[in-house]
Amino acid sequence: MLAMRISALLAVLNREMKIRATNLTFIFWDVAYPLAYLMVFGVAMEKAMGFTVPGVDVDYNAFFLAGVLGMASFAIASNTAWSFFMDRDNGIFYEMLTYPMSRGEYLFGKVLFNIVVALVQALITVVLAGLLLGIPLTLSRIPLLFAAVSLGTAGWFFFYAIFALKMRRNDAFNTVTSIFYFVFLFASSMFYPLDPLPPLFRIFGYANPITWHVDVLRYATIGLGDPGTILLESCAFIAFGLVAFRVAIHALRNQE
16 A cells, blocks of 8 residues: 555656656746846845844845745745646646545645755755855754745645636636735745834735745744744744645545
8 A cells, every 4th residue: 555655656756757847947947046036136136225134134145045945935836736727727637536546645746746846946045045145054954944945835835726726717827826926925024024114014924924934944044033933933834834735635625
């Protein structure tokens, strides 16, 4: 039984890798673009503005590193959910359901692929950011970084999978995911600290799961943040991921 489950997971992983290998844009977007974004946007912002975090001596590149890692996890989950939607749209998804694997194994295989890609891009981004930009990394928290990348990517994939499984029209799915992309990213601590912002924007930002994820990544990379707050945000994001997982599994089981 265990061998059959492992074989099913490997089959899903192999299919996902072949999908990515046929599209170099996907490979670049998933693995290389976070570093490119950091090098272009981060360096430009560092030169253009006098960035400060109250009580902390950190430049914008160091602050933004966690932002691009969170953005990458979000984008990887979005891309894989889009392929999930397209499988259902063209009928391949329903063929996959006839294979000797459970629906949970099918979903978990996609999540596992997401996590592998996210860890590879995180390792590349963090190492080159330290070497090229001189960002002071907190090496003792690397295990926390890998855990945050893995759980964050899984949580966002489960969230997006809900819409990939429930929505029927391609244009509607793309519209919803695009709105999520801009609302979640810009109303968060990804690009700037939330404390100086207007109260309403700050409240929304603190209630945003992207903020929870990015704050944990920031603590894991450069040690910025209060440990108590980081623990609370970690628990909140795990709860968000578990709820998304339950809803996604329910939506998957209802597919005929």
